Amino acid sequence: MKHRRSIDLVASHEAVAADRETLATLPQWYVLHARCDACRHETRIDRRALAYRCGKDLSLAMIGLRLTCRSCGNRRGNHLLLGTLPRD
Ligand SMILES: [Zn+2]
Structure with missing residues (x-):
């Protein structure tokens, strides 16, 4: 059964093992x-820009730790969220 949905954001730990998944292993239909x-x-x-900058073998958990807010510059406690694109 397929539903066309908008991007559905979930906490990363609910969707994937963030300490094992990397930009290389994360399925294409996930957006960050x-x-x-x-x-x-x-x-x-x-994703491609991030892989170019951080390397595609970096785990999602590590990426979350490296995030810097472009709005206020905060680097602590930032969240990496995963969303899924509609799959036809
Ligand atoms: Zn901020």
């Missing part, structure tokens, strides 16, 4: 978002 713990700024992350 980052949310700042300080100002709640949320933005979509370009």
Whole structure:
């Protein structure tokens, strides 16, 4: 059964093993978002740009620790969120 949905964000630990999955192993239909713990700024992350910058073998958990908010510059406690694109 297939439903066309908007992007559905979930906490990373609910969807995947964030300490094992990397940008290379994460299925293509996942999109990444980052949310700042300080100002709640949320933005979509370009997977390819992130892989180019951090390397595609970095675990999602490690990426979460490296996030820097573009709005306020906060680097602590930021969240990496996973969303799924609609699958036809
Ligand atoms: Zn922020």
